[in-house]
Amino acid sequence: MGMAKDHFVLVHGEGHGGWCWFKLRWLLEGSGYRVTCIDLAGGGVDPTDPNTVRTFEQYDKPLLDLISTLPEGEKVILMGHGIGGLSVIHAMHEFVDRVKQAIFVAAAMLPFGLQTDEDKKDGLPSLPDNEIESTFGAGADDPPTTVALRLEFQRDRLSQQSPEENTDRFKPTSTLTSGPHVAVAEAHREALANLTHREKETARMATAAAAGVASLRYFPSSLRNRVCPGTISGGGAVTFSPRRGRGASAAAVAAPSREAEPASSLGDLTRVDFPILDQEFDGNKLVYFDNGATSQKPSHVMKALDDYYRFYNSNVHRGIHALSAKATGAYEAARIKVANFVNAADSREIIFTRNATEAINLVAYSWGLSNLKQGDEIVLTVAEHHSAIVPWQFVSQKTGAVLKYVGLTKEEVPDIEQLKGLLSNKTKIVVVHHVSNVLGSMLPIEEIVACSNRVGAKVLVDACQSVPHMPVDVQKLGADFLVASSHKMCGPTGVGFLHGKFEILSSMEPFLGGGEMIADVFEDKSTYAEPPSRFEAGTPAIGEAIALGAAIDYLSNFGMHRIHEYEKELGAYLYESLLSVPKVRVYGPAPSQSDHRAPLCSFNVQNVHPTDIAEILDLQHGVAIRSGHHCAQILHRTLGITASARASLHFYNTKEEVDVFIHGLKDTIDFLTSQH
DSSP: OOGGGOEEEEEEOSTHHHHHHHHHHHHHHHBTOEEEEEESTTSOOOTTOTTTGGGGGGGHHHHHHHHHTOOTTOOEEEEEETHHHHHHHHHHHHHTTTOTTEEEEEEOOOGGGOOSTTGGGSOOOOOOSSOEEEEEOOSTTSOOEEEEEOOSOOSSOOOOSOTTTOTTTTSOOTTOOOSHHHHHHHHHHHHHHTSOHHHHHHHHHHHHHHHHHHTOOOOOGGGTTOOOTTOOSTTOEEEEOOOBOHHHHTOSSOOOOOTTSSOSSHHHHHGGGOGGGSOEETTEEOEEOBTTTOOOOOHHHHHHHHHHHHHOOOOOSSOOSHHHHHHHHHHHHHHHHHHHHTTOSOGGGEEEESSHHHHHHHIIIIIIHHHOOTTOEEEEETTOOHHHHHHHHHHHHHHOOEEEEEOBOTTSSBOHHHHHHHOOTTEEEEEEESBOTTTOOBOOHHHHHHHHHHTTOEEEEEOTTTTTTSOOOHHHHOOSEEEEEGGGTTSOSSOEEEEEOHHHHHHSOOSSOSSSSEEEEOSSOEEEOOTTGGGOOSSOOHHHHHHHHHHHHHHHHHOHHHHHHHHHHHHHHHHHHHHTSTTEEEOSOOOOSSSOOOSEEEEEETTBOHHHHHHHHHHHHOEEOEEEOTTOHHHHHHTTOSOEEEEEOOTTOOHHHHHHHHHHHHHHHHHHHTTO
């Protein structure tokens, strides 16, 4: 039986416990599980009351009814937080003999991390403050989905053992000998002792998930004080149908969909999380349409960065003190979040860099200089960003390798048939974008990889304009290298990442020398660490990497599929609106059902310089767009122009803003053309 058939029952009281399961339900449902929520009589039960345990009988009926009607062979994982945890333990003792297929898991944790000295006496199970992963699914028809959860705060030191090694992590603190919480922990440990290995892993995942969600403090302000839809108070139970999707399951913590809320679009719903958007310039409300250059940052991300510097600023990996341990845990947790976000096979395949430009240079110098020689060929397209061209020009000058460029079709997209024709046994690497930062077009990476592999060529993908806007699965794409930048995906500047297949990274020489990247240093030579450390010399951008992880949490709250679908609609609206403006020429392909455009449009207006357009839009209308060559001079020459204006959108933009932009553009054109 595949694990996707498991049934999670989330039991909670009122207040924080209900909110915890509200979030956890969406995580589990997004991973394809059946989930049932039970509210214990609508709350009002005090878990610290010594009489609470003795008065649970009145709340048992929903649990008993549910368990008694389980289909034959269906496994149920009962999870309770706070008062719900005690209820689950009580149910275990009452019903365990009658329900053989149930796993009972109780996470009887108080909210917000148990911060006081008094809390340390509560006898709660001690859980590790590091990333806990579990893979759901088993079999061709039940694809695996990995989720990871991390406690944002925990009073204990980081566990130095792996989840497999740390078999005692559920024990209560040694100073406690009695009390209801000790009974919870003892019953929990007794239940675990009777489980199979796979059931233990499921139970551990469930308990860690419960604790992780319970202690999550940093969620977007726009999500606070939401009522959990579908939960019936007064002891009722509601069953929710399962859903599958990468966007939800890749998250470290998943938040609910907002489709049930009254706001009209994803842009309306998310704007509250971006304080920079709530300002005016000369009486005009800011319309930020320069997301192709950099995205704005939600409060959630800025708080994560501030908290690192304010509360646990320390160097990573080498220190043994508490601050270093916490910083190391958060930094490496961010690496795991990136790996999960792009579905990397192993978190060691993620290298943190200063930005995507440095990531491409890393590949060019570390792989290129060692593997290219006179007469070898590097295939690129004319639509590449300068960051994907200039490093390979350096390498070609040093090695004698030849650069080959793919042109455009009449639809103004890179010609894939021409690319295939350029491939030969001389081709050693193909460097392509996933989504063009000028044309808005998307290349068929899987097809390019398959053709390149047939001639033994490696493939590097510039995914700076795709990772922030759509689900990206590096294993599905199959490229040898993929790069992206934090600042375009709602994260801070100063950090990006390289994904590389581990066997290739292991064969590459270091890019930079110094601390962290070594194994041993002798007078005349050094040996090097394994990836990723081999390519992360010196002190990294620790706070920025942690904040990138927070940005991934934020994006995953909504799901990349949902973001992508919204942006496809928004991008098509922008394209059609621009076409309605006289004398406007939009570059790149028209959107269609088979070939969508990214939510950006580069354009020119007849007889008007794009910089003049951008300047007047900003000064007179508060609309921020970009003008120039967008680090793509070769492409602009191919198009027969020297510059263009570009409006680039993200999920926090709206159709109403597009209307403001179009109105401002028409006024700007009238103003500029009337001066001639």
